[in-house]
Amino acid sequence: xxxxxxxxxxxxxxxxxxxxxxxxxxxxxxxxxxxxxxxxxxxxxxxxxxxxxxxxxxxxxxxxxxxxxxxxxxxxxxxxxxxxxxxxxxxxxxxxxxxxxxxxxxxxxxxxxxxxxxxxxxxxxxxxxxxxxxxxxxxxxxxxxxxxxxxxxxxxxxxxxxxxxxx
DNA sequence: TAGGCCATCTGGTCCT
DNA sequence: AGGACCAGATGGCCTA
Numbered sequence: 001x002x003x004x005x006x007x008x009x010x011x012x013x014x015x016x017x018x019x020x021x022x023x024x025x026x027x028x029x030x031x032x033x034x035x036x037x038x039x040x041x042x043x044x045x046x047x048x049x050x051x052x053x054x055x056x057x058x059x060x061x062x063x064x065x066x067x068x069x070x071x072x073x074x075x076x077x078x079x080x081x082x083x084x085x086x087x088x089x090x091x092x093x094x095x096x097x098x099x100x101x102x103x104x105x106x107x108x109x110x111x112x113x114x115x116x117x118x119x120x121x122x123x124x125x126x127x128x129x130x131x132x133x134x135x136x137x138x139x140x141x142x143x144x145x146x147x148x149x150x151x152x153x154x155x156x157x158x159x160x161x162x163x164x165x166x167x
Numbered sequence: 168t169a170g171g172c173c174a175t176c177t178g179g180t181c182c183t
Numbered sequence: 184a185g186g187a188c189c190a191g192a193t194g195g196c197c198t199a
Contacts, residue, residue: 060185065176067186072174096172
């Protein structure tokens with residue numbers, strides 16, 4: 001596993017700070033992209049739908065870039081929150097996104113197995129907790145046999161171990 | 168240097 | 184109409 005502490009990236013960003021520093025570069029970048037995409041009939045058609053001039057288009061683009069950045073930041077925060085909830089992961093060994101999702105999935109499966117084995121396959125009060133509750137109940141009913149549960153637990157611990165060793 | 172991971176930009180599509 | 188969401192493209196950083 002690699003250590004994923006990365007330095008700052010140098011990009012054509014329009015972060016509040018960066019935008020002031022690299023406005024010229026940014027505009028240049030936008031113009032280049034514009035040149036590249038000028039030939040696309042799809043894009044030409046899409047633009048024909050709107051009567052934006054190039055200034056409008058540019059400022060709209062910048063605004064939507066900013067929104068997209070914020071959206072991705074939110075998504076990354078959610079990933080971080082998920083990382084913090086998965087046990088046995090050292091803070092300095094940051095999981096990648098795909099690792100986080102895979103580990104979380106297996107963690108949930110192993111918890112499900114644990115719950116099932118503790119309750120002998122019966123989950124009291126789940127049925128009565130509304131439509132989502134009954135769905136959940138059905139899901140639990142479809143859970144694997146004991147030997148398969150063991151397998152899921154094993155899979156989860158193996159994964160944790162391999163992530164830790166890989167760092 | 169190649170490959171993995173990531174942030175950002177972008178245009179298209181969906182949703183409100 | 185405008186914002187949210189998505190997926191592809193691009194390029195930087197890092198490690199083996």
